Amino acid sequence: MHLILFFIFAALCLAGAVNLLLQTHPINSALSLIVVMTSLAVLYLLLGAEFLAAAQVIVYAGAVMVLFTFVIMLLNAGREERTLGSRAARVVGFPAVAAFLALLATVLLKAHGLGRAAMQEGVTSTDDLSAVLFTKLLLPFEVTSVLILIAILGAVALTRHGDGERSASK
Amino acid sequence: MAQPGIPLAWYLMLSAILFSLGVIGFLIKRNLITVFMSIELMLNAVNLSFVTFAHQWHAVKGQIFVFFVMMVAAAEAAVGLAIIIAVFRARATLAVDRIDLMKL
Numbered sequence: 001m002h003l004i005l006f007f008i009f010a011a012l013c014l015a016g017a018v019n020l021l022l023q024t025h026p027i028n029s030a031l032s033l034i035v036v037m038t039s040l041a042v043l044y045l046l047l048g049a050e051f052l053a054a055a056q057v058i059v060y061a062g063a064v065m066v067l068f069t070f071v072i073m074l075l076n077a078g079r080e081e082r083t084l085g086s087r088a089a090r091v092v093g094f095p096a097v098a099a100f101l102a103l104l105a106t107v108l109l110k111a112h113g114l115g116r117a118a119m120q121e122g123v124t125s126t127d128d129l130s131a132v133l134f135t136k137l138l139l140p141f142e143v144t145s146v147l148i149l150i151a152i153l154g155a156v157a158l159t160r161h162g163d164g165e166r167s168a169s170k
Numbered sequence: 171m172a173q174p175g176i177p178l179a180w181y182l183m184l185s186a187i188l189f190s191l192g193v194i195g196f197l198i199k200r201n202l203i204t205v206f207m208s209i210e211l212m213l214n215a216v217n218l219s220f221v222t223f224a225h226q227w228h229a230v231k232g233q234i235f236v237f238f239v240m241m242v243a244a245a246e247a248a249v250g251l252a253i254i255i256a257v258f259r260a261r262a263t264l265a266v267d268r269i270d271l272m273k274l
Contacts (some may be wrong), residue, residue, distance in 0.1 A: 002175050010184050017191040017211060026203045033207050036188070040214055047181065047225045051231050052240075056217075059240050062246045064210065071251045072203055075258050080201035083267055089197040097193045104186040108179045115226050120174030122225050124233055132230045134236070146239050151245035154250035 002119045005046055012039040026077045030068050037061040048123035181222040188215035201266045202254055206247075213243050 016035035023029045041056040073109060108114075192215060195208030217236045224232025254264070261269055 006176055010180075014191075017188055017195075020204075020207065020211065020229055021191065021195045021198065026201050026207075027227060029199075029204050029207055033211065036211065037214060040218060041172070043181070043184075043218060044221050047221050049221050049236075052217075052221060052233055052236055055237065055240055059244055060210075060214070062180065064244055067247055067251055068203065068207065071254060075203075075255065075264065077201065078201070078262050080204065081265065083200055089199075092196070093197045097190050097197075100193075101186060101190045101240065105183065106184050108186065111179060114178045115175050116175040117181065117225055121175070122228055124224070124230055128230055129233060129237075133234055137234060140238065144258060148241060148245050150200075151248050155248045158249070158252040158256050 001045060002117065003021045005042065009039040009046075012036075014041070024079050024082070026072045026080070027069065030065060033059050033068075034065050037065065045120070047117055049119065049127050050123065051126040154157060178204065178222050179227055182219055184188055185215045185219040185222065188212075188218065202257065202266055202269065205266060206250055206254065207249075210247065212241065 013036050016032040016039065019032040020029045020036070023032065037056060037060045041061065043055045044050075044053040044056055189212050192208045192212035196205055199205050199208060212238065217239055220232050220236045220239070224230070224236075257269060258264060262267065
């Protein structure tokens, strides 16, 4: 059961990621990224992270991707034109990616001591998670809320700044 | 298969492949928004390996780290998309080849 679910959703993940690269229209890329994120939520559930699976769907597949599609539609982003890209990307980038993947693959396939994941084993309940989050890690949690507040203010300031400049130049 | 379940190394391999696809997308995509989406893909890939290692060591802290990464990524997406809107207003284009003011 675990094996079947893993293969279905890992395949969906990879198909979505490859589709993200192949599509030329940003909205299609955004939709395939939603597929990747939702399949990742199922994989989190298989690994026993139930709260993170819910948060992945709500925060990533929900909030962040709605923001992306909203901006794509707001800016009326059209089809991208394919160019050759920079020389640095061709000369350094792609070999570096290939080397990185090969290195990780050899390390992971040779690794000993990595366990196995089975259904309903090692499940972390939201209870356990919140107990640690709100006792030991309360300060980082509160600091993150300030960070998000600053991010909201920054986003508003950035988008308003363009208006001010334009009206000042007129 | 003698043992139940599947090896955790497969999850880590999936995470590594997704990360590499994100890097390739970052390099080949020519639209500012799609480049930004590739960064989100890389963040998600790293989150998957965090969750896998949290399962391996039966540690809650790995999952809490993913929770913080999610919150920071949400903030990053908000600020990044605001920057993209500001760039679009200034240059009227989303093609990364034409946004080259800071290029050598």
